[in-house]
Amino acid sequence: MMLSVWLPVLALMTSLLAAVVIFALPEQGYRLRTAVNLGAALVKLGLVVVMVWGVFRGVDYGVSFTMAPGVAFVLKADALSMMFAGLSAVLWLLTTVYAVGYLEDSPNRSRFFGFFSLCVASTMGIALAGNLFTFFLFYEMLTLSTYPLVVHRGTEQALKAGRTYLIYTLTGGAVLLLAIAWLQGVAGDLPFREGGHFTENDPALHTSLIGIFVLLVAGLGVKAAVFPLHGWLPQAMVAPAPVSALLHAVAVVKAGAFGIVRVVYNIYGVEASSVLGVLEPLAWLAAFTILYGSVRALWQVDLKRLLAFSTVSQVSYIILGICLFGPVGAAGGLVHLLHQGIMKITLFFCAGNYAETLGIHRLDEMDGAGRRMPATSFAFTVGAFGMIGAPPLAGFITKWTMGTGALDAGMDWVIAVLVLSSLLNAAYFLPILHRLWFRDPPRQWPHERRWGRLETSAWLYWPTLVTAVVTILAGVLASLPFSPLSWAELIVLREYSP
């Protein structure tokens, strides 16, 4: 069927074309640009929804052609890719709305939205990539298109952060490239396949496979901000809030985590990975990162930096989840891919709202903000409790599923990690909530702006609330079909019984 070939391409192209159009539009074309942005986001969301439905029914979407000798460019939609694609499509729409409001009256909007769309295109490509080579292609494209967003403000600090970002990600990319090339040399061009490729592998290959795995994880771990490769993330928080929200909550760090999922599931296969003995060390590393990120977050005074360290911690849940040898734990890790995204984007939206409306950037300025901005603070509260893992929010579903999975797999120590991490999360989020709701507001906010009836601009107000409500619903309605959890279970089902 032609549609099955064209849908993934179209999904990729909508944001790519949007980028081109936006670059071509004049800086003053505010309405037209917004229309293009929103239109493309909606079209893409529609395409993704169609594809999700198709994948659910078992339709194969895919397109491939030979790009260079021995390697092919492959786009393919499977359950896992639709998970990531769906996440980025939904959040792209919300973040676009948010960004339109956030960047109102600021310079360089054409540039911003152009690269923004490029980023989303890269994310889409990462989601739909059908082999490591294609994955790498979009992975690097993501690096490049994010840089202009990180340095968007053009201040010395932003440029410095941009440099750190590049040093980390490009080096990571180089390592990843080496790993992919090596793998290609050992085993040829491997498409992503449920169940992996090395189920009955040759013992002679073990050493190189382990070496490749280490390199792959190191390369992907940079973007996933796994300790000790996380240094760029807190610095990158100088970017405007929508960037931090979409890119550092969703696109960039998730790209790394998603890549690791791909490697473990669709290249090596869970069986082979555990035979090689690479999952257990990775699990320990992820566990350490979870705790490390939380501990560092305790000492932060800047809200966005705190959220960055929280991201460091949370993304490793995904990695830890897939290292749990068993379907339940894997579902827990995968579902966190979505949950963490939606929760963290809520928090970043809120941080942006505070900064834009009241000029608040530091924690000690947040006293009493709940009175001035109840809806935003409500969203923040929901996001924070989600991060802590308080039921019935999305984060709880993750923790519960992962915990059950860990016990199934006989890795009881994971429970301790989960509990400890929740405690640490509570230790840095609850004081903020206390400040928000139970302290008296200052007489004068650092830099207050007013928008008519709502507490902040409607462009900022509604996306924040929507993500907060989704955070609640993702938890409360976890057992509905097409909920994140059900989708993760579908993926796992297909992975474990290919």
Place this chain on the structure above:
Amino acid sequence: MTASLLYALAGAVLFGMGLYGLLRLPHLLRKLLAFNIMGSGVFLVMVGLPQHRGGADPIPQALVLTGIVVAIAATALAVVLMRRYYHLSGMTTLEEPSPEQRPGGRR
């Protein structure tokens, strides 16, 4: 030692001398001359070394003719450039002018 080898060796020596001159002499015109000596050395090797069934090989002769034309063209271009260079800068070497020699320098 055959005559042809002698020619070739002589050519090699000329090449070496020219090379030395090209690299070591600062004056541009001398460099150009050194290049021409090098060229002659190469042509000597070219006609001297190949032997065609006991006699001289005609092909290298033709090639050397072409080579000479090329060398003359190059020399001519070089001379034009050198003249212009001298005209503009008053210098006959390729050294970068140090700040005090530059017009509007320290003095």
Place this chain on the structure above:
Amino acid sequence: MTLWLMAGLLFTPLAWAVLTLLTDFRWGRWVTSFGILVQVLVSLGLWLTIARDGGFYYGLGGWDAPLGIELRVDGLAVTFVLLTAVVASACGWHAGVYIDPDKAWHRYFWPLFWFLWSGLNAVWLGGDLFNLYVGLELISLSAVGLVALGGKAAALRASLRYLLAALLGSLAYLLGVALLYGQFGSLSIAGVATLLADNPAPAGSGLALALMVTGLSLKTALFPLHQWLPPAHGIAKSPVSALLSALVVKASFYIAARLWLEFGATIGSFAAAQLVGLLGSAAVVWGSWLAFRQQQLKQVVAYSSVAQIGYLFLLFPLTYSVSEAVSLQAQQGITLQVISHGLAKAAMFLAAGNLILSVGSGRIEALAGVSRFLPFSLFSFGLAGVSLMSLPPTGGFTAKWLLLQASLGSGQWWWVAVLLAGGLLSAAYVFRIYRASFLERPETDRFYHPPRSLEVIPLILALLSLGLGLASEQVLSVMALPFEEAGAP
């Protein structure tokens, strides 16, 4: 049909060189436009013919080697012919707008341009050693002339330095040719290769090969023989720099590569191959480092050429005593690197020229804040930079991918480090420029938008280098076409 194409290919440039000698700059521009059209069509036609039928040998005017000029028309050669047509026409059109027509000596641009083009075609198609020499000299002399068009003392100094280096390199090559001819009595590369295959290599042939490769390396500006390049490329007019960096240095490398591939297996040695590879690696590292340190925009691009050329010389170790498949991968990788660097570097120089025009200064700091004007040229510069960094999906990436495969496949894993480090180092200097463009300064309000035609050309080149990565399979497949045996000597 083929006859007409060959004739058109070889004689149009010469004819136009003569024609434009007679005109002034403005007229030359019109005349040239037509010539470019013809050249592009002919090149494309030849490429399509080869892609359909495969390669052949062609004796010019019916004369065969050794006295006649024998041309080797294979997939690789026509690919480079096409590359030349694309890059040269882009530079030609750009120059037509970019170069100030009111300076008297600028009228020589067109003849030199056409001589350069004919020399390039001669080198790509040349089948025997001496004609390659003539082609090289034609290229060198016209290139030197183009550099000298800058007119200032510094430009003349750079062009003289370039001239002397080029002449030295040519003579070393010619001496090698003389020695080879003395030993084998043949000038045809294919003929010598056949002789070598049948007999053990004579004693002096190693020296001959070494002389030729050294001379050609000098002309290609391989580290440590690169000092002449940055001043010449940096100071020339932007379209000239583009031509020089994209095509001229590739010509001498092309010959060196041909020699090595034909003779290297018998005459060369592992140590020599490794040495050349090592020098190439040093060029990558040192050139990138120097590029990073430069203050002038075009100097950055020029030193970047030194670095990128270093990659090319990895061909030597990666094809010496390795399996057929690995050797093929390395050749394909290097070919792609030549093409993508040609396109990208041309785009970069042209874009850099536009940027300099826009901000009125050649210094990097002058770029502060220009990204707010969304200059097309900055975008083209960036796209080209992506190819230089060898990030996907550019041709540079596919090239590097193939080279990585080859190094891993040949067991010479140490080149992997060079390849990866080179990419990162190039990112360092490309992003340095980008960083400057994002810096917000209060005084960044003046910006001159150059004519659209100037901006579009580098963009097209950059997009081509980007698209090359996606279509590299198709490009490479033309090069791997079998020879038509009938035309063989």
Place this chain on the structure above:
Amino acid sequence: MPPEALAAVVAVCLPLLYPAMALLPSTRARVMRFALPLLPLPALLLAVFSDPGWQLDMPWLLNGGLWAMDELRRLFLLLTAVLWAVAGLYAVGYLKADHLRRFCVCWGLTLAGNIGLTLAVDIASFYSFFALMTFAGYGLIVHEGSGEALRAGRVYLVMAVFGEMAILAGLLLASAAADSQMLADLPAAIAAAPQKNLVIGLLVAGFGVKAGLPLLHFWLPLAHPVAPTPASAVLSGAMIKAGLLGWLVTLPFGEAALPGWGALMVVAGAVAALGAALLGVCQRRPKTVLAYSSISQMGLMVLMVGGALADPGRAAVLFPVIALYTLHHGLAKGSLFLSAGVSMPTAAGARAVTWLLIALPGLSLAGLPFTSGALAKLAMKEGLSADKLDFALSGYLSPLMTAGAVATLLLVLRYLWTLARTQKTGRNPPALAAGWLAATGMSLVAFWWMPWQVDGLVKAPVWLPKMYQLWALLWPMLVAFILAAGALLVSRSVKKR
């Protein structure tokens, strides 16, 4: 959907969604306070009129939701609804204008949590409501915003978070062992699980934070006095019982004999019952005294829990008793807490009546005959009687209970004493007075019509206890009176000197 199920949804969702009213402009949000007493009404109707046994299946909720009601939950729900309703009524009169919206939001959420956890039968929604109650309760504690309140809130929050985590870990382990998401499957699975002791330990400690188990109780005497009075009432009357309910529905009662854990609980209960009294009588503020009284009373209930853990056969008998005791204590303690905020009328007659009404629930706690306390105490004595309980420590239980009764009355007397010194004179807002009177009425009168069932143990209603029972109830009270009088004399003489 059966009508009960619908009512259950309404009962939970009403207080859960009520905070949305806070989004109204602040002028109109003032009406929020008048809704406070109405919030628990659906739950009250549900508890009173529905027969246990219905269930509400919600497969889409969390990990598969199931809400249901049984006898035990019915009593807990009844207590919760009644107490929150009267406290809500009280709050209408009690609250001042500042931070009104915030208080109402926290009130609604806490209430929703409290009701929900009583109804929830699946692990996830039980834990969700439990957590909701815990975190929203923080808002009630720190409402006044004084430094003392903030400190209390911090201690509460830290301990609560640790408790939540212990519960999470315990429930996770239990759920994995049971391979089920339902609370009902946990006890059997825990009893059979290899890490049985770890799970039990985690659950005991986790719920123990709420229930004020010794060493986990620190937040209680800090939080109760500083919270607004209606909040203290529900905190002490209803929320503290949530911890108890947690034990009752998760620990392996009746599955296996756990004498070790039983002994531990009995010791803990004894320490709580007597130790809290020792500390409590030294306090100067009435609500602090009441907080210690709560700990002490919870200690008595922990005794029963320990007994039930130790003897699987006796658990079924003890459960209704625990429920009864809970109901009695919740109502009485709620009434006492509310009385702490009542101002005295000036007229002497009214004063006397007021004092009587304040004192009666206290005496009921101590087991005054013809009150709910007498019934509860007798039922407890009967339930824990040594000859029927298969437990090594069973011999110590009876003296312990007697000592507990003495301690209880001492604390009540101390409360009345301190209250008399601090109480203001003046008019009460009508809603406040109505709330307190309703609470007292519930404790003293309405209790007798509530659907508790302890038929096997004591004959109910205990209008006329037998003589020996009367004596058993009264002599500890006499001892306490004598002790109190002695203490009073001693302190007088000390002061004179």
